[in-house]
Amino acid sequence: MIYLDANASEPLRPEARATALAAMEVTGNPSSVHQAGRAARRVLESARESLAAQFAARAQDIVFTSGATEANALAVHALGRGRSVLVGATEHDAVRAAAPKAAVIPVLPSGLVDLLMLDQMLAAYPNALVCLMVANNETGVRHDIAAAAWACAAHGAILHVDAAQAAGRCREDWLKLGASSVALSGHKAGGPPGAGALVFSSAHGEHVAPLLKGGGQERGWRGGTPALAAIAGMAAALDQPYEAVKIAEYRDELEAFCVGIGGQVMGADAARMPNTLCVALPGVRADTQLIALDMAGVAVSAGSACSSGKVAASHVLLAMGMGDLAGQAIRVSLPWNVTQADCTAFKQAYEMMARRALHRNPVPLTQAQFAN
Amino acid sequence: MKIVVAMSGGVDSSVVAGLMHEAGHEVIGVTLQLYDHGAAVGRKGACCAGQDIHDAKRVADKLGIAHYVVDAEARFRASVMSEFADSYASGQTPVPCIACNQHLKFGDLLQMARDLGADALATGHYVRRIEGAAGAELHQALDASRDQSWFLFATTQEQLEFCRFPLGDYASKAQVRDVAERMGLAVAAKPDSQDICFVPSGSYADIVGKFRPDALEAGEIVDEDGGFMGTHQGIARYTVGQAKRLGLPADAQGEALVVRKIDPGTRRIVVGPRTAASRVVKLRDVNWLAAIPSSGLRAQVKLRAREIPQAAVITADGAGVALLLDAPALAAPGQAAVFYDGSRILGGGFIAA
Numbered sequence: 001m002i003y004l005d006a007n008a009s010e011p012l013r014p015e016a017r018a019t020a021l022a023a024m025e026v027t028g029n030p031s032s033v034h035q036a037g038r039a040a041r042r043v044l045e046s047a048r049e050s051l052a053a054q055f056a057a058r059a060q061d062i063v064f065t066s067g068a069t070e071a072n073a074l075a076v077h078a079l080g081r082g083r084s085v086l087v088g089a090t091e092h093d094a095v096r097a098a099a100p101k102a103a104v105i106p107v108l109p110s111g112l113v114d115l116l117m118l119d120q121m122l123a124a125y126p127n128a129l130v131c132l133m134v135a136n137n138e139t140g141v142r143h144d145i146a147a148a149a150w151a152c153a154a155h156g157a158i159l160h161v162d163a164a165q166a167a168g169r170c171r172e173d174w175l176k177l178g179a180s181s182v183a184l185s186g187h188k189a190g191g192p193p194g195a196g197a198l199v200f201s202s203a204h205g206e207h208v209a210p211l212l213k214g215g216g217q218e219r220g221w222r223g224g225t226p227a228l229a230a231i232a233g234m235a236a237a238l239d240q241p242y243e244a245v246k247i248a249e250y251r252d253e254l255e256a257f258c259v260g261i262g263g264q265v266m267g268a269d270a271a272r273m274p275n276t277l278c279v280a281l282p283g284v285r286a287d288t289q290l291i292a293l294d295m296a297g298v299a300v301s302a303g304s305a306c307s308s309g310k311v312a313a314s315h316v317l318l319a320m321g322m323g324d325l326a327g328q329a330i331r332v333s334l335p336w337n338v339t340q341a342d343c344t345a346f347k348q349a350y351e352m353m354a355r356r357a358l359h360r361n362p363v364p365l366t367q368a369q370f371a372n
Numbered sequence: 373m374k375i376v377v378a379m380s381g382g383v384d385s386s387v388v389a390g391l392m393h394e395a396g397h398e399v400i401g402v403t404l405q406l407y408d409h410g411a412a413v414g415r416k417g418a419c420c421a422g423q424d425i426h427d428a429k430r431v432a433d434k435l436g437i438a439h440y441v442v443d444a445e446a447r448f449r450a451s452v453m454s455e456f457a458d459s460y461a462s463g464q465t466p467v468p469c470i471a472c473n474q475h476l477k478f479g480d481l482l483q484m485a486r487d488l489g490a491d492a493l494a495t496g497h498y499v500r501r502i503e504g505a506a507g508a509e510l511h512q513a514l515d516a517s518r519d520q521s522w523f524l525f526a527t528t529q530e531q532l533e534f535c536r537f538p539l540g541d542y543a544s545k546a547q548v549r550d551v552a553e554r555m556g557l558a559v560a561a562k563p564d565s566q567d568i569c570f571v572p573s574g575s576y577a578d579i580v581g582k583f584r585p586d587a588l589e590a591g592e593i594v595d596e597d598g599g600f601m602g603t604h605q606g607i608a609r610y611t612v613g614q615a616k617r618l619g620l621p622a623d624a625q626g627e628a629l630v631v632r633k634i635d636p637g638t639r640r641i642v643v644g645p646r647t648a649a650s651r652v653v654k655l656r657d658v659n660w661l662a663a664i665p666s667s668g669l670r671a672q673v674k675l676r677a678r679e680i681p682q683a684a685v686i687t688a689d690g691a692g693v694a695l696l697l698d699a700p701a702l703a704a705p706g707q708a709a710v711f712y713d714g715s716r717i718l719g720g721g722f723i724a725a
Binding site for chain 1: 402489
């Protein structure tokens with residue numbers, strides 16, 4: 001199988017695997033007072049210190065969660081108290097569902113948040129909590145976090161950023177740019193699933209109201225015994241070097257190929273994550289494309305799949321004003337260990353799929369035509 | 373062959389997937405998500421997918437075949453549910469399963485199967501497809517009590533060529549369940565599905581009312597001379613030929629009065645004796661699965677899903693297609709009239725208003 005669905009979950013990084021396995025060998029609960037407990041606590045606190053160093057934060061301002069969904073929900077819960085909440089139109093459901101009554105900040109057709117509108121909305125909602133993703137999971141479009149943070153600061157608002165897709169794939173100190181909190185995911189960076197974190201700026205770490213009170217773990221911020229192995233794996237995964245230039249070259253190669261067959265790239269006018277290609281094939285249902293590619297052994301995704309696996313039209317692309325194309329786009333997201341062979345296989349499968357669905361002649365390209 | 377199997381999550385289509393898999397075909401299971409299950413059962417926050425989708429996934433897993441869920445909600449709403457309500461509001465009695473087969477299963481899904489490069493689409497319908505001299509023929513199922521040919525009359529010849537219906541050759545549903553049992557499918561003992569899948573409460577009028585509240589507005593029941601007989605709570609609750617829910621005494625001859633006509637404009641239900649039925653039935657949207665007859669064609673016709681076929685002459689000319697029944701009958705507009713020659717379906721159409 002050719003796995004090109006890294007934005008759903010990155011393949012496990014070997015370093016993350018080794019760290020997680022070592023953590024699994026540690027018997028003990030970090031809350032216990034005995035030696036075993038202290039050993040477990042050491043693993044937990046090392047991970048916390050690692051994240052603090054990586055994201056220019058203080059260790060005491062980091063709370064571990066079950067994943068980015070919980071981290072985003074906790075941010076809205078903790079920082080949204082007594083504030084209006086504004087969310088970007090292309091935010092992940094984790095944020096949209098956590099703030100169902102939030103005002104929605106529109107995006108431009110490029111996928112970038114409309115900063116002019118944000119400024120106007122902030123004037124109408126002083127003291128708001130603004131939630132923006134660093135990079136969009138479907139299109140890879142990167143918001144200008146510095147500009148958004150600047151706008152927030154000018155109106156006395158605060159900014160929470162969802163860095164689930166960006167952390168580990170690009171180095172940017174969002175807290176230094178002015179964010180009040182940052183949501184992180186472990187498995188989106190090549191760690192084991194089951195861990196995430198919410199990183200606060202030093203100004204906002206103190207007043208956290210927990211979602212889960214539980215046994216008072218995480219200094220009362222988040223009840224429940226922490227998933228030690230997943231947390232240790234997350235810290236290791238996020239710390240790995242990311243070959244952005246090489247991955248972007250592969251992405252650009254696939255992009256040019258898809259466009260040559262009639263594909264239309266979503267978010268092409270914005271800065272994007274190096275690994276993400278969202279491409280619509282006009283007139284061809286996204287699920288047909290996805291099934292055809294899966295049958296050819298290539299794993300990609302489309303829109304946001306519900307737990308049934310049903311592919312609905314993408315709310316992200318609808319918000320960008322893409323109309324019917326919102327139901328005709330697939331997301332190709334290259335994993336950290338993507339190879340040229342993966343790209344070649346994708347191109348072959350895409351060509352077959354597109355030709356058949358567009359009722360052209362279903363003749364595969366020869367290998368010679370792929371060589372470049 | 374590469375075969376797409378339409379899997380509903382019930383025992384029939386699950387067995388079809390298993391049979392195709394056992395026959396060595398590359399099987400792609402597809403479940404159409406027709407409506408939001410959570411909304412249909414009125415449970416806020418419930419998953420959009422019902423138990424049936426989970427069952428279909430489990431069967432596909434057990435068989436080791438690919439399985440996908442395809443979003444058909446918008447299409448189902450527009451071309452089945454909304455049409456269903458509109459039809460009632462216009463005084464007719466629709467058959468949503470025919471519309472679903474026509475537009476979703478043998479329309480969109482079949483097109484998807486072609487787009488995927490499949491060689492055929494197989495479903496769990498109880499009908500038979502028999503290779504004839506002039507192409508595929510559609511026949512009733514061996515098990516007459518399960519036969520679904522009436523619901524498939526609108527399948528075009530081109531669609532029929534692409535379809536496979538392996539269950540039509542089974543003598544009984546019990547045999548199909550035995551096969552499911554042998555394959556170790558968890559759905560082997562699952563109860564049969566209900567009549568109208570998107571009306572889980574069984575009250576179709578509620579659904580009609582959501583789309584077309586006007587179809588549930590009160591009106592008058594009158595006799596054929598326009599004389600007032602009573603009132604009713606919406607024309608959607610009545611079908612031509614119906615004797616129930618009129619709340620009227622029998623006529624002078626002791627015969628129950630039946631609905632003879634539904635007038636959506638005045639919201640009047642016209643009642644009269646059943647005996648005064650007509651022999652002529654006009655049809656619309658006729659589909660032929662045999663050569664179009666150049667002169668009157670003697671055949672058996674079925675005007676309802678569950679009735680004994682009756683003899684008629686079918687005429688097709690510039691004015692359209694009409695039936696001349698041997699014995700008069702009250703045909704309900706919106707229902708199907710399907711033509712049979714023995715077990716073979718020759719074609720059919722919808723009864724015109």
